[in-house]
Amino acid sequence: MLKSAVTALFLSAAAVAAPAMAQEAAASAGQSTQAAAPALTPEQVEAQNKAIADFTAAQQAQAAGNHAEVIAKMEPALPTIREIVARDPSNIQNAGFLASALTITANSQGALGKIDAIAPLYKEAAPQWMKVYEADKANAGVRNTLVAILVNLGNYNLTKQDKMAAKPHFEQALAIAKEGRAADPANADLANAEFSSLIGLNQSTGEASYLEAAKPVGTELREKGIVSAANKPAVDAILGAA
Incomplete structure (x- = not known):
């Protein structure tokens, strides 16, 4: 999947x-x-x-x-x-x-x-x-292409159980997504990338703070109806099924 x-x-x-x-x-x-x-x-x-x-x-x-x-x-x-x-x-x-x-x-x-x-x-x-x-x-x-590549390289490393290699990809993606959203707050791709990056950082570090930071972003995605197919399982998992 x-x-x-x-x-x-x-x-x-x-x-x-x-x-x-x-x-x-x-x-x-x-x-x-x-x-x-x-x-x-x-x-x-x-x-x-x-x-x-x-x-x-x-x-x-x-x-x-x-x-x-x-x-x-x-x-x-x-x-x-x-x-x-x-x-x-x-x-x-x-x-x-x-x-x-x-x-x-x-x-x-x-x-x-x-x-x-x-x-x-x-x-x-x-x-x-x-x-x-x-x-x-x-x-x-x-910007959107770079963020997508970084998020998915992080995900790839997670599938290989290489959390150390995954972390910097998610960190870079998160920084670029946030920078982009500051200039274009309505961008759905960047909002989904921010959420994906936070979830990836939680999975690669085990730090609960990333999961907490992902919750309001997931709520925003759901309220605006812009949750990507890739992010929907994680949004439902942390917020409960809609």
Whole structure:
């Protein structure tokens, strides 16, 4: 049940931000290729251009529900996209390109039922999304995608009984969700993320204060009718069935 909810949350959250970010980042990477062409071998230029084209094709395949085609396009492209980022780790557009590519790949793996393939891809994507978020905290799509990834990495570690690894993911998610809600208090995704993070911290630390902090958030979710399917069992458990 938890794994199914995790996959659903990834798919709904990442679809908000990844495509728009990816188009911009891919275009930027293409321009970078032209500017830096003298320093690259013809083989590198060809590989980079192909990775951008394959990524665009993968986006179209995912939109059409052809997840096998997404994997077929993205798995050969990812090493090149990683190389693009490695050339200039401070380049935010390139970070967004890699983050989007990893997220799209993970979403399609989940859609194909390959749940265990999701976590390594999101673990790699999270710091890249963090770079993008820190550069533009007003980008709601990036913020929501990052929070969803962090919450679900925490949940993944809890399923492996690794509470120590789960805790920092939930802490980061909680901080970002609260920061986002201060600017956008009506955002249902962020409200659910705050609740999920508090429950995750309670489970990973055993500290009752997190459970107490989750109760008013759960009450708010219920009163507004915005409890996510993933959070409904926990809301009912701590507040009683509605």
